Amino acid sequence: MSERPGGSPHHPYIPKVQHSQNTTSAPLGPGANAPHGSGHSPYDVATCRGGHPCPGGSGCPHLITNPGDLAQRITALLRRQLASRPASSPHNILRVALAGCPNSCSQPQIRDFGLQARAPVDITEAPCLFCGACVDACPERFVELTAAGPHISAGCLACGRCVRACPSGTLRSGAPGWTLLVGGKLGRTPQLAEPIGHGLDDDAVIERITAILTAYLRQEAQGEPIRQGERLRTWLDRTKWEVSPLGSQPGSGKMAD
DSSP states (O other), X not given: OOOOTTSOSSXXXXXXXXXXXXXXXXXXXXXXXXXXXXXXXXXXXXXXXXXXXXXXSSOOTTOSSOOHHHHHHHHHHHHHHTTTOOOSSGGGOEEEEEESSTTOTTOGGGSSEEEEEEOOEEEOSSOOOOOOHHHHHOTTOOEEEETTEEEEOTTOOOXXXXXXXXXXXXXEEOOOEEEEEEOOBOTTSOBOOEEEEEEEOHXXXXXXXXXXXXXHHHTOGGGOOOOTTOOHHHHHHHTTEEEETTEEEESSSSBOO
């Protein structure tokens, strides 16, 4: 069976992900790495392969930022925050996924917290050769070649493919950062996670996840208790908790990007 990008040689539709060494979404042995002998770790942190060798021996050619260091910080945060909140079943596990580029092989769009590394495209003063390599490199056609040179659409995913293809230096990668997604889930009523911040550094990511998670665990939203086994997204929607680029607060009943 042939392999496609993001897949495995045996199962091409399964993304290549690496789970945090101390977490798992599968049942553990009695009490292993799970508080109070619940049998289930309360969290799961998954990353794409990032800088780890893919089949063939080289690192991912699309990598913008290796998610490994931030994944370790998030794992440590969840270990502290969820120490007294065991998962009663695999359905109650708080799931986080980090992707080192917008290809999102670790599927951050369907996790409670998701992260995508992106690098915005800057247009420099270097003369454009009008070769069209940037246009050809963008799968979504977010690059247009005009009489003045390349124009980047507002929908650009900041993946860097056009920059790598540009032979003249007209296009250059800006400072990389993380897009933070919140509230993804599958199950009976699936919903995609929504972006609440772009261009974030590691510290800003930790700060915002901490703020949301603390409010969720402390049951602060309008004095309503968390329902047993309630997923983060369900809680956000039910309590009308606003998650904005500036933090978290009760009020608007939506998640702003």
